[in-house]
Amino acid sequence: MQKVYDIAIIGAGPAGIGTAIESFAFGIKDILLIEKAQNHSATIRTFYKDNKRVDKDWMGQKVECEGNIVFMDGTKETTLDLFDxxxxxxxxxxxxxxxxxxxxxxxxxxxxxxxxxEKFLAKNVVIAIGKMGKPNKPSYKIPPSIKQFINFNLDKCGKGEKILVVGGGNSAAEYAYFLADSNDVTLNYRREKFTRLNPENEKIINEYVQKGKLKLKMGVDIDHLESEHGKPKVVFTDGSNEVYDRIIYAIGGTTPTEFLRKCGIELEGKKVAVDESYQTKTPGLYAAGDIVTETGGSIAIALNHGYAIAKHIKENQR
Structure with a gap:
C-alpha cells in the first residue's frame, strides 16, 4: 500500500520549513516537504543579493517568534545556514x-x-509556495529581440553595464545600490517619493545619490519598450527615452491563482482565505506565508504561520 503522510507541505521556503520543523516538534513524524526548485529557500537564493540584511522585524512589523525556531536578524547566508x-x-x-x-x-x-x-497521499496539506516564485511583470509587451537583457533578479548582471532598475520597494533599492558599485545605474519609481523602504535602505540610497554613484528617475512610469540596435530602449510617460544595456524589474510577486484554483482554494482579493489556524475552507488544507497576507515578505511571520498550523494539526490529529 502507498504510504500516507500525516502532513505534506508544498514549498520549502520559510513557511514550509517552519511548518515541517514545528510539526516534528509536536510529534508528527510522517512529514513530506515538496519543492520544485533544486534546494530549499529558492526565493532567498534567487532574489536576495549576497550578504543582504535579513531582519526579523520586517517593514516595521514587530514580530515575536511563537514556536521552537529562534529566528534573529542576520544575512542571506546566516538565514540559509539556519534552515540547513x-x-x-x-x-x-x-x-x-x-x-x-x-x-x-x-x-x-x-x-x-x-x-x-508521481502521486502522494496525505492526511493534511499545507500550501506554502509564496509569490516571488512568480514575479510581477510589466503590463506592456517586451520585444522578443531584447528579452535576454530583461531581468527579474540579479542573474547575468555583469560589470560596466548601463542598468535601469524598476521598482520602489526594498528589493529594487538593494539591487540598485549593490549594482551601482560597478555599473551605471538608474533607479526608476513611478511615485515622487519612496514609501516602502526600510530606514537602512533609504539611508544608503540617499548616500549613493549624494555621492553621484546612483541616479534616480522618480515620479514617472514607463510607457513602453523598444529595441534599438538590439538594446532595450525605454520610452517614459513624460516623453523622454533612454537606451540601457539591461533592465531589472523588482515590482513584487503575483499570487499563483491558477494553481490555487486547481487545489480548490478560494481567494479574498489577492490573498488566500484562511481561518485563525490558516486552514482554508477545505478541512485539512492549509496555506502559509505571503499568500495569506497583504504585505508578505516577513520570514518571522511565515515561521509563526507554520507553528500555528502544526499546533492545529496536532490538536486535531486522528
Missing amino acids: RLLDKHKIETMFNTEVEKVEKKQDLFEIFTTNN
Whole structure:
C-alpha cells in the first residue's frame, strides 16, 4: 500500500520549513516537504543579493517568534545556514525538483499530483509556495529581440553595464545600490517619493545619490519598450527615452491563482482565505506565508504561520 503522510507541505521556503520543523516538534513524524526548485529557500537564493540584511522585524512589523525556531536578524547566508541545520537535524523527508500540479481531496485523504506523474497521499496539506516564485511583470509587451537583457533578479548582471532598475520597494533599492558599485545605474519609481523602504535602505540610497554613484528617475512610469540596435530602449510617460544595456524589474510577486484554483482554494482579493489556524475552507488544507497576507515578505511571520498550523494539526490529529 502507498504510504500516507500525516502532513505534506508544498514549498520549502520559510513557511514550509517552519511548518515541517514545528510539526516534528509536536510529534508528527510522517512529514513530506515538496519543492520544485533544486534546494530549499529558492526565493532567498534567487532574489536576495549576497550578504543582504535579513531582519526579523520586517517593514516595521514587530514580530515575536511563537514556536521552537529562534529566528534573529542576520544575512542571506546566516538565514540559509539556519534552515540547513534545521532540516538536517530533524531529518525531514524532502523531495526537490518536484513540482506539484494539483491537490485533490478524496474522502479523508488528499491526493497530491506532480508534473512528473508521481502521486502522494496525505492526511493534511499545507500550501506554502509564496509569490516571488512568480514575479510581477510589466503590463506592456517586451520585444522578443531584447528579452535576454530583461531581468527579474540579479542573474547575468555583469560589470560596466548601463542598468535601469524598476521598482520602489526594498528589493529594487538593494539591487540598485549593490549594482551601482560597478555599473551605471538608474533607479526608476513611478511615485515622487519612496514609501516602502526600510530606514537602512533609504539611508544608503540617499548616500549613493549624494555621492553621484546612483541616479534616480522618480515620479514617472514607463510607457513602453523598444529595441534599438538590439538594446532595450525605454520610452517614459513624460516623453523622454533612454537606451540601457539591461533592465531589472523588482515590482513584487503575483499570487499563483491558477494553481490555487486547481487545489480548490478560494481567494479574498489577492490573498488566500484562511481561518485563525490558516486552514482554508477545505478541512485539512492549509496555506502559509505571503499568500495569506497583504504585505508578505516577513520570514518571522511565515515561521509563526507554520507553528500555528502544526499546533492545529496536532490538536486535531486522528
